[in-house]
Amino acid sequence: MEKIKSKDYLQVTFSKRRNGLFKKASELCTLCGAETAIVLYSPAGKAFSFGHPCVESTMDKFLATASLIEIGKSSLGVHSFPDYHRNIGINKLNRHINELVNQLEAEKKYGESFTQMEMANKDQFLWNKPIKNLEFHELEQLRVSMEELKIKMVNRTEGLKRASMLSSSIDINQVGRTEDEGVQ
Amino acid sequence: MEKIKSKDYLQVTFSKRRNGLFKKASELCTLCGAETAIVLYSPAGKAFSFGHPCVESTMDKFLATASLIEIGKSSLGVHSFPDYHRNIGINKLNRHINELVNQLEAEKKYGESFTQMEMANKDQFLWNKPIKNLEFHELEQLRVSMEELKIKMVNRTEGLKRASMLSSSIDINQVGRTEDEGVQ
DNA sequence: CACGCTATTTTTAGTAA
């Protein structure tokens, strides 16, 4: 099976097979209640997408758990391209993946508390005033607030560093995790 | 076509059809040289992915252009589910998309400078020492450093707020863009 | 690009391992 050379046939084939692929995906969704996200770029550079319940939610879920891992770093390019369905080495990778998932979940928590800190903090007004204009007791309050933030940030960056160091040694194109995270 | 009830058959069917889907995708890639990203969550919550040249690059490309739009918000659920292949309303959406793309590019910049600030700042040692142990001039330096960070953070949260407000008014499940962005 | 048509190839359900 090779790349089609005739531009006309290429377009027609792409169009047909795209519909076929999306139909298969939709059948899989209805039949199994699976969550899906598909992104497709035509040879002309046009984007098509399909998702259930929607592209973004599924992608987000994926990015939230597997994200920092450079999944498929050299993945389906060239050498392993025809081997998408093989089942070798998956088990070997599960340890790494689980580590990463835990890593990332911890990371996510920091991220959430961090965001809350940014947005909804009761000391928000302190952060929005020029420091020059603050009274001394306000300054002290801000200092405490900043120190809290500092801790969260340090933890967060440490988490990121650890996660990225871990992930840099992994190279996969298909990942199955074993437990957790019920659908919905 | 309905959701399979028997758990055993559901698993088998999912496994088979997942392979079918990935095979179709890989054929589409070789035949047409298309870029692809597929993410699948099994009914058990297990993640599978396929991508060419890799999941991340294709996703990134997609997210960079269409991202914060809640693509397929009500997408393939119920009403529009069988209409995955329709091609209506694309032009109407392009304006929104362009707005969002600009929004996101600005947003991305803030995010990057913010991350740099966190991680690679030359004052990093200040952030890693207990505040109690800092000399006065170091404290002053840290204060400046924090004030800079504060500005970035405020900008960042403002950007996020604006972007999410914009995106909440859009609702599509398939997007074709008309110009730009040649493949590769 | 989308659609109809049809011979041919491919995929799938159902079953069992």
Add this chain to the structure above:
DNA sequence: TTTACTAAAAATAGCGT
């Protein structure tokens, strides 16, 4: 979760509109 087998169902190429 995967594989093997087979009859039945579906997708596709190649053609034309």
